[in-house]
Amino acid sequence: MLLVSMAIFTILRWDDSKKDTPARLILGPMATQDSIDRKTEELGFNDPIPVQYLAYIANVFRGDLGTSYIRAESGMSLGATQDDIQTQRASVMRLMTGSLPMTLQLAAVALFIAMLIAVPIGVAAGLNQGHWPDRLAVYLSSIFVSLPNFWLGIVLAFLLTAQLGWLPSIGYKGFAYTILPATVIAIEMAPLFIRSLSVSIAAAVRQNFIALAHVRGIPSHTIFLRNVLRNIAVPNLNLFGVQIGALLGGVLIVEYIFNYPGFGLLTVQAVSQRDYPVIQGISIISSAIFVIANILVDLVSAKIDPRVEL
Structure with a gap:
């Protein structure tokens, strides 16, 4: 940090x-x-x-963390007189505490949607290596990873908001405004989780102790829940920790596209306006989120598999 x-x-x-x-x-x-x-x-x-x-x-x-050079307490840019600017400049902490909960909400919904996409596809691919679920996972991952998030955001906003009217997309007036930008981020993240799940599950089911468990007559679902999931948890948790940084970067772009009032939009505005204190504050808080998230992942990994502590 x-x-x-x-x-x-x-x-x-x-x-x-x-x-x-x-x-x-x-x-x-x-x-x-x-x-x-x-x-x-x-x-x-x-x-x-x-x-x-x-x-x-x-x-x-x-x-x-200082005060903004050109933003008022309301968060709007100031174009007033010198005296107004001196009395109304917003503290960086206040600006960030107003935008951080929005970004955390967006990130949480994006992760939830990404897991809804990745878990069933990745598990099916890992348990059926070389068969159609495995090929489907490869095809979908290739498609998802090839879609630029800025292009996908514009297309989805045009189709689902302008044409069909199913979801709102620009600004924020309620939770529904989070779903579309979260979906864009989730589609960008899902291929990595699909690949990691499928590979780790396929490797785990080939282990000797899994074959021995089948010979002992243990039900397949019990083997999967107690043995396979526990063995794949640590590498997938580590991937999750690494992806926190990518998630923050994706949020920045997507929030700007959808005019979503979170960290990303605040960052773009601060950079374009050369608002140094806000940029500095955002960098510190973002790095803190990344560091804390990875420390928590390490602690959870050690709890799941004590060998990690070695």
Whole structure:
């Protein structure tokens, strides 16, 4: 998390230009050069980058992620006077606490839909290697992985919203607005889970202890639930942890397409408006989600299979 924050902080300062300095973004295009110079000094932008970073990270450890340069407490961009901007600028923490629950909801629904797609297809393919369920899994995975999420989002919005009117798609006025963007993300993620499930199940059922269990007369469904699932749980959980990063990236693009008010849309707007504090805050929180999710996956994996601790 520290490395991510340091990299983002440094890159943003290297990208700084004379035309759109943070001070000018805060004070507005009509500000005089003297006021811009004073504001730059006040913000500490004349200090070396390491000094700026240490001051920033000290505030982060106190729970202060800074304030947006150009966004109001309502979340809207400010185009007001200098005094209005000084009194109305939103805290980065408030902006993120407003958008993070939306993104978590979208991610959770996407994962649920991805599992609905991947589990039955992957399990059937793993238990029937070389037969039509296995070939069906390969064909569907090839199709899903070949669909760009931005293209799929536009097509689904046109068909299901504009043409058929089955689902809303643009903005957010209730849970129904989550289903379509979540489906786009789920279709993008499903092939990896299908492949992982089918391969791991096929490998597990070929193990000697599975054959021995059949010889002992243990029912097939009991063997699958108690032996096969336990043996495939760890590698698939690890894949899930790795996919958290891909999920966050997919959410960013899909939220922008559907104007979904989550982390992704906030990120795109912050980058386009050069709102450094918001970009920095998002990078820290996103990396924290990734790190925490992978730590939890490791803990659950060790609980399922104690050999992982070795």
